[in-house]
Amino acid sequence: MSMNRAGILEPSYRLFARLAMHCLGESGARIRKKLPVRELSRYTLRDDLDEAHERLFQVEEVEAVDTIEHIEIRMFGAFRAERDGFPITDKMWRRKKAATLAERLALSMDALVDRETLAMELWPHAEFNRARNNLYSTISRLRSALGPTPDGKSCVLIQNECIGLNGDYVKTDVRLFEQMTREILGNRGGARGPHLVELCLKVEQLYAGSLYIPNGCNPTYFVRMRRIMQSKFIDSMIRGANEALEENDLQSAIWLVEAGLRQETAREDMVRCAMRVYNAAGRRRDIIDLYSGHVHHLKEQIAGVPEPETRRLYERLVEGRLKRMAVVR
Template structure:
């Protein structure tokens, strides 16, 4: 207990007071933490920007929306760390929530970039989302749309084949009907048109 008080005192001294004279270190009941009003973290910034993108309270759209999603892509360094030696339930739940928000933002940003004919950003965002989550059907469909717009038929085929393999191996499942129909429309339909024209 003496060591704890000594450490808290040194921590308060090192961080110094806030501009309005409050302490950055808070002690409440049996908990010790940092005053969130004066601490900037990548997690907090990620949460703020993703709320702006997904909640769309500010009406962000077009190039501004794409820019926000690119910022999120820069901030997100992978799944949230789960510390050892404690109950991981909270951290695992937060990891899933943050990853889901990230994928939602990558999909929204890629779609917005497609609307702006910004293929470079659309591809970047779609592939960033795929690197973090290969199993989500909406992410796969988004990437298929992006690859189609870029004329990358081979990438659509490889993505869909890899997705089918993953589902078969991991959950003994098959792609959702919407994903299968999109694939047929983008790849098989195009191939049939080429054969008819010949």
């Protein structure tokens, strides 16, 4: 590159640099790629916006931002994104595809995603070349909306044909959820007793609802991830409730099983865990209501019946108690 980068960024030289890069055409476009994202609009003439090769780096459509300290993306219950504690507004996304791309990349924080996969998932009904061009524009909007990092890098990482988010600056509720459930379910950190129960309570607080699924794209990946996250959540609630029972912490046990039941009422192990917790708390009426509702749900939805283990537990907790009461009388 014949022009010095520091000199180009000098305000007094900006006009001449902008004109020079415009005259250089494609060579100028390569120089422009080296500039910080927040400065691009100052080095692009309006005529340059009509060129196809400029669309990836065109940012006039998106409001420019200063450097950021961190980005937080939340996807449980609804999609929300914040930059340094302030919401990134719809105006800054311009089109919902930028938010959809952000969520898709956020679900793969520890791995880059190839462009072809993203193009097919976000524009499933478009011809491939058009979908790929749409992806270029959407990447540009996303980079601008998220803003550059303090060291001048982009929050969106691009390596060859793959794209990802910079995990040093972008934090997500899904990533934190994965870390905590890995410790709860894999027990790699040796979590036991009150510490394990506390971790499960934090997971319950973090899981604000099922994983958000955006509209207007191929939902297959998002649906699969939603099921995985929900399953891990239920497993964590069961593990935490059982541990709370061992610790004689009935309040936490009840809180955790009821959080699990709000998300999933059909899982037999969730129902059995809740019956054991209600029994420890002396809530026989809740056991009867839970089991009756479970039986009705299975009959209506799949014409099925409870598993033998669930039925035996119910009989032992409820019908066995009635027999003992009758003998005492």
